Amino acid sequence: MYSKWLQVLVKCPLFEGMDMDQLNSMLECIKPRVLKYNKDEFIALAGNDFKGVGIILSGEAIIVKENVAGNRVIISMIESGEIFGEMAAFSGKPKWPASVIAQQPCNVIFISSKTFVSQCENLCVSHQLLIMNMLKILSQKALILNRKMEYLSIRSIRGKIIHYLLEQYKQNDKNMFTLPLNRNELADFLNIPRPSLSREMCRMRDEGLIDFYRSSIRINSLENLKALADL
Amino acid sequence: MYSKWLQVLVKCPLFEGMDMDQLNSMLECIKPRVLKYNKDEFIALAGNDFKGVGIILSGEAIIVKENVAGNRVIISMIESGEIFGEMAAFSGKPKWPASVIAQQPCNVIFISSKTFVSQCENLCVSHQLLIMNMLKILSQKALILNRKMEYLSIRSIRGKIIHYLLEQYKQNDKNMFTLPLNRNELADFLNIPRPSLSREMCRMRDEGLIDFYRSSIRINSLENLKALADL
DNA sequence: AAGACTCAGTAACAATTGTTACCAAAGTGG
DNA sequence: CCACTTTGGTAACAATTGTTACTGAGTCTT
Known part of the structure; x- marks a missing residue:
């Protein structure tokens, strides 16, 4: 049957x-x-x-x-x-x-x-x-x-990004890794508009916190990132 | 034992x-x-x-x-x-x-x-x-x-308030009812600052959508509220 | 009833975020 | 290799939101 x-x-x-x-x-x-x-x-x-x-x-x-x-x-x-x-x-x-x-x-x-x-x-x-x-x-x-x-209750865009990056960092255990989501998907997951995500990521790059090209990310200053995470 | x-x-x-x-x-x-x-x-x-x-x-x-x-x-x-x-x-x-x-x-x-x-x-x-x-x-x-x-993924403050009020309205089935939370608790639940909540509620009052005094709320225009709910 | 406390509204200003539109690089298929 | 699509960066501007500090009304206490 x-x-x-x-x-x-x-x-x-x-x-x-x-x-x-x-x-x-x-x-x-x-x-x-x-x-x-x-x-x-x-x-x-x-x-x-x-x-x-x-x-x-x-x-x-x-x-x-x-x-x-x-x-x-x-x-x-x-x-x-x-x-x-x-x-x-x-x-x-x-x-x-x-x-x-x-x-x-x-x-x-x-x-x-x-x-x-x-x-x-x-x-x-x-x-x-x-x-x-x-x-x-x-x-x-x-x-x-x-x-x-956890992600939704973080109010600032930067906070969400940092939270996400640190979570990814933990999983990969390397300063450099590949994001499993593209910008659209990531923006969607973090519940923010994509251009806002791009803008903030670029600001973080300008400040020397991270480097990235497309889906490849490098965390430059883990300490600084962590310090910013709970504001 | x-x-x-x-x-x-x-x-x-x-x-x-x-x-x-x-x-x-x-x-x-x-x-x-x-x-x-x-x-x-x-x-x-x-x-x-x-x-x-x-x-x-x-x-x-x-x-x-x-x-x-x-x-x-x-x-x-x-x-x-x-x-x-x-x-x-x-x-x-x-x-x-x-x-x-x-x-x-x-x-x-x-x-x-x-x-x-x-x-x-x-x-x-x-x-x-x-x-x-x-x-x-x-x-x-x-x-x-x-x-x-559901609440956290609504981005605008007004959206959250409307969503909450309509949910309360559904439960009470009356245009006028008492909120079970004070402003602090409500702001906290909606994950927004209290003054921002107050400001937005007053705007909604100015626009004639609702009336309120402390925890008593009256919904003036259910239709208008609903129309605004999914923007 | 005076003082203290809590609750909520207000205002001004700064900061962040949303929106839209455009562009360039990378990837894709014929 | 050329058009086409997808992806992501950028900029300008508007709109919303956060922040802070102050106010007054209501409530409670002694």
């Missing part, structure tokens, strides 16, 4: 650590529903009753939220193997917090929240793995949000 | 839904360690091996993080009944992401991550509740961070 989708599901972080046999027998055990959606159909409608954690089996969908003004904003796009609804599933409010809309014909599997707490009758070991994976997904989500928050 | 602390633990969200008898038998089953710390002692040291999810039984502690510049920043304060380390517990990196330092003599209980995935031998029902509660705590944490992010 699920064999058609095993290839996709085995790559989903929710089933990490399982081989296809384990996965298959677990699916037979928890029996999640697989549903089809046409293009532009609502896979989930914000405010409606929550169905369960969803995984896109095929196709592509967007997650959409209505802001306070009532306008629709695209939060993200998800495709095959990706998961949605994991935050809402256990929050105690069984309503969809955002809408999910098929961009192409989609197959979607829904795993009910109960699955994660009640041991299955067969006491399969995969079930424990499933719970562990869900906990992992949620905590990693929280950690990512936490990191983003 | 744990009876001394049942009163505290029963109020902890991790054990929500359990009565003292259930809680006690579950503790006897998972046998978590209880450790004592003196004032100023490190309950957890950032970078060290992760011990497990902690709960403060008595006393008071601070959660401290070193920023990129190497300075210590107090993230939050926790007291009896409060939990720490829940994000790190399942993230796959078994290191403390921040330090926890006792501010007063503390008793702390540590519950290992494994507890949450492996069913106990006695198959106690409370165990399922424990897993469910942990999932709930994590997902609520993620949702809270998500909400904070």
Whole structure:
């Protein structure tokens, strides 16, 4: 019944650590529903009753939220193997917090929240793995949000840049390294306009703090950078 | 063995839904360690091996993080009944992401991550509740961070105010309501300086969008507010 | 009721940031 | 190799925001 989708599901972080046999027998055990959606159909409608954690089996969908003004904003796009609804599933409010809309014909599997707490009758070991994976997904989500928050709560552009560079420096452990993002992406990540990012980086270069050419960066004065970081 | 602390633990969200008898038998089953710390002692040291999810039984502690510049920043304060380390517990990196330092003599209980995935031998029902509660705590944490992010990623002060007011309006469902925060707290929440908040609110009053006196607010033109919300 | 404290509004000025538009260098595909 | 696209630096100007310091209203205390 699920064999058609095993290839996709085995790559989903929710089933990490399982081989296809384990996965298959677990699916037979928890029996999640697989549903089809046409293009532009609502896979989930914000405010409606929550169905369960969803995984896109095929196709592509967007997650959409209505802001306070009532306008629709695209939060993200998800495709095959990706998961949605994991935050809402256990929050105690069984309503969809955002809408999910098929961009192409989609197959979607829904795993009910109960699955994660009640041991299955067969006491399969995969079930424990499933719970562990869900906990992992949620905590990693929280950690990512936490990191983003750190950047967003820095008010000055220079502060954000320094924070980012020092984080990169820590990872590379070298004075010279390559940025994994281009200017547009970096500006986006730091939530500032790109020209403002460029301007500030050039000022920092003029002051002798850093040197750079495109994505190659050299930190000239680690001490000065650090001293500026907590203003 | 744990009876001394049942009163505290029963109020902890991790054990929500359990009565003292259930809680006690579950503790006897998972046998978590209880450790004592003196004032100023490190309950957890950032970078060290992760011990497990902690709960403060008595006393008071601070959660401290070193920023990129190497300075210590107090993230939050926790007291009896409060939990720490829940994000790190399942993230796959078994290191403390921040330090926890006792501010007063503390008793702390540590519950290992494994507890949450492996069913106990006695198959106690409370165990399922424990897993469910942990999932709930994590997902609520993620949702809270998500909400904070929404505010932080709005760039203009006016945008933040409007977003906040419309959210409050939604909750109260009335044109007139009382803000739950004073100006200082609100400015802090929106991550802007207080005088800037005051100035902008007054401008909005001058433009006829809102009226207010201290914490009482009236929204004059819901439509105009909404129209301004997504600029 | 006088003094002290907290809370919020105000104003002036400096500083930072957003905006827009343009340009040059680097990369890409025929 | 030439057009085309992408990427990133630059500049000028407007707009917003931060900063600081002061004020008065309200609240609390003794």
